[in-house]
Amino acid sequence: xxxxxxxxxxxxxxxxxxxxxxxxxxxxxxxxxxxYLFVYGKGPAQLDKHASLRIPTLxxxxxxxxxxxxxxxxxxxxxxxxxxxxxxxxxIATPSLLxxxxxxxxxxxxxxxxxxxxxxxxxxxxxxxxxxxxxxxPVEKWMISASRKFYNACDMVYVPSRSMVRELxxxxxxxxxxxxxxxxxxxxxxxxxxxxxxxxxxxxxxxKPNILFASRLVWExxxxxxxxxxxxxxxxxxxxxxxxxxxxxAQEEMKKQMPEAFFLGxxxxxxxxxxxxxCDVFLFTSTSETYGNVVxxxxxxxxxxxxxxxxxxxxxxxHRHTGYKCKPKSPEDYIIYLxxxxxxxxxHQVISNAALAEVQQLDWKKLTDRYFDDVTQLAxxxxxxxxxxxx
Numbered sequence: 001x002x003x004x005x006x007x008x009x010x011x012x013x014x015x016x017x018x019x020x021x022x023x024x025x026x027x028x029x030x031x032x033x034x035x036y037l038f039v040y041g042k043g044p045a046q047l048d049k050h051a052s053l054r055i056p057t058l059x060x061x062x063x064x065x066x067x068x069x070x071x072x073x074x075x076x077x078x079x080x081x082x083x084x085x086x087x088x089x090x091x092i093a094t095p096s097l098l099x100x101x102x103x104x105x106x107x108x109x110x111x112x113x114x115x116x117x118x119x120x121x122x123x124x125x126x127x128x129x130x131x132x133x134x135x136x137x138p139v140e141k142w143m144i145s146a147s148r149k150f151y152n153a154c155d156m157v158y159v160p161s162r163s164m165v166r167e168l169x170x171x172x173x174x175x176x177x178x179x180x181x182x183x184x185x186x187x188x189x190x191x192x193x194x195x196x197x198x199x200x201x202x203x204x205x206x207x208k209p210n211i212l213f214a215s216r217l218v219w220e221x222x223x224x225x226x227x228x229x230x231x232x233x234x235x236x237x238x239x240x241x242x243x244x245x246x247x248x249x250a251q252e253e254m255k256k257q258m259p260e261a262f263f264l265g266x267x268x269x270x271x272x273x274x275x276x277x278x279c280d281v282f283l284f285t286s287t288s289e290t291y292g293n294v295v296x297x298x299x300x301x302x303x304x305x306x307x308x309x310x311x312x313x314x315x316x317x318x319h320r321h322t323g324y325k326c327k328p329k330s331p332e333d334y335i336i337y338l339x340x341x342x343x344x345x346x347x348h349q350v351i352s353n354a355a356l357a358e359v360q361q362l363d364w365k366k367l368t369d370r371y372f373d374d375v376t377q378l379a380x381x382x383x384x385x386x387x388x389x390x391x
Contacts, residue, residue: 002379003035005082005111007102008093009069011043014269016216017293018118021183022093026050028368034375037085039078041069041098053081055098071101079105087111088379093118095150103153112378115151116158116181117168120311122147123288127220148172155378158371160291161312181371184364185296189269192302192356194277203262204241209342211240212279212303214272214294217248221286222308228331229283230258238339242283245275276301280348281341287328289313296362299323299355304348306337322355 006026010016013023026047029036038047041057055074057067071078082105090106092099092115099115106113122143129135151157151173158181159165165178200210211233215221230242242261244254255263267275276282282298284307289295292313298305299322307313309325317323324340326333341348 001035002033002089002376003037003085003087004089004091004375005037005039005085005087005102006091006093007098008038008040009042009067009096009098011038011040011047017183017289017291018093020293021116021118024184024364025368025371028365028372030372034372037082037087039082039098039102042067051085053078068096069098071098075101089114089375091115091375092154095147099150103150107153112156112381113154114156114158114375114378115154117151117160117164117290120164120167120288120290123311124220144171151177156374161315163315164290164312179374181367182362183291183293183296184367185300185359185362186364187300187360190273190276190297190300192277192352194274194301196274196278199274200278203243203264206241208239208241209281210243210279211281211283211338211342212243212245212275212298213283213285214245214276214298215284215286217244217246217251217254219250220288221250222288222328223250223254223285225285225308225329225331225334226283227254227257229285229334230261232331232335233338234260236335236339238335238342240338240342243275243279245272272297273301276303279303281306281338283334283338284308284313285328285334286313287311292316296359300359302352302356304341304351304355306334306341318354318358321351322358323351 008022010019012019037051039053039055041055046052055069055071057069059067090102090111090113092102092113103113122140125140125143126136129139148171151168154177156179157177159168159178160182162180165180168178169175201207213226233240233242244261244263245267247266276298282303282305284295284305287308287310289311295305295307295313295316305317305323307317307323307325308328310328314325317325319325324337326337
């Protein structure tokens with residue numbers, strides 16, 4: 001039985017893409033092979049049937065949707081609980097206060113560490129410090145240094161895209177620590193045959209082509225460019241509806257600036273799958289993704305994508321073959337490809353078919369099987385080290 005202590009700031013399955021990725025692992029834990037202790041801030045009192053420890057949290061003023069844990073408030077109790085559990089491997093989701101606590105604990109006890117690079121926090125700095133531009137470079141420098149220290153102290157770091165591998169290496173993280181581990185897709189859930197004209201027309205009240213944007217509605221997702229695209233679309237003499245799925249801190253301001261867009265709020269995955277398949281083009285302006293789950297979901301639903309050429313999501317699209325990539329802050333660039341797809345049904349079908357073929361290889365079971373194999377191997381390495389140390 002391999003024992004894993006799993007540290008995360010937030011463990012709510014549908015909270016965001018990072019949470020959904022973690023739960024792809026969590027929901028596949030074999031209790032005959034693994035025992036997990038989950039240590040987290042925001043989440044249920046008990047995580048399924050697993051041992052669970054919730055840590056005190058504080059809300060962040062930068063983004064009301066997110067909290068961060070304060071392990072110092074329960075440091076001794078937490079150490080006692082971990083020592084009693086005796087983990088073979090430590091899994092750390094985020095280089096936060098809790099993440100660095102877990103890092104120090106594991107290093108002091110010689111326990112191997114695995115992490116998954118979920119969020120490109122450094123890309124958020126220009127937005128959060130936009131009112132204090134003099135702080136942007138110093139904060140970026142500090143975050144890069146902290147990331148380098150954290151990830152170089154891990155034994156294995158899963159990274160979801162090649163562009164993120166290159167970026168982390170540029171920050172000074174050792175290539176030997178980094179392992180490409182992409183994201184999977186539920187092809188039974190997201191598929192083209194869920195298209196429903198009656199469903200989409202009940203939302204829009206018309207038969208115009210539908211452009212979909214789906215994401216958390218936070219400014220660091222390059223929302224201003226989306227707003228600019230909305231206004232240019234209105235002047236472009238291109239029949240369309242712009243549909244927005246998701247919620248977040250930017251939502252109310254977006255509604256004010258995009259009064260004729262259709263805001264649907266946060267949708268459950270079943271409803272979201274129908275929405276994807278029932279629209280005509282997927283629009284995504286974010287450059288801060290480490291991967292881009294929504295892009296893969298759209299592709300699997302037969303929806304051609306017009307996205308920003310930046311961040312990890314850009315790796316998912318082969319330009320002019322499985323979709324289109326645009327200059328991230330150039331609304332005119334997006335308009336060119338949106339018009340192209342909406343005015344040319346044959347091209348639309350070609351791009352849709354190519355995108356569908358591309359995502360067939362992304363199987364969550366294969367990815368999570370690999371994770372569990374790697375965790376088992378790390379635990380075995382630690383056990384061998386202990387044997388040699390005792391000799």
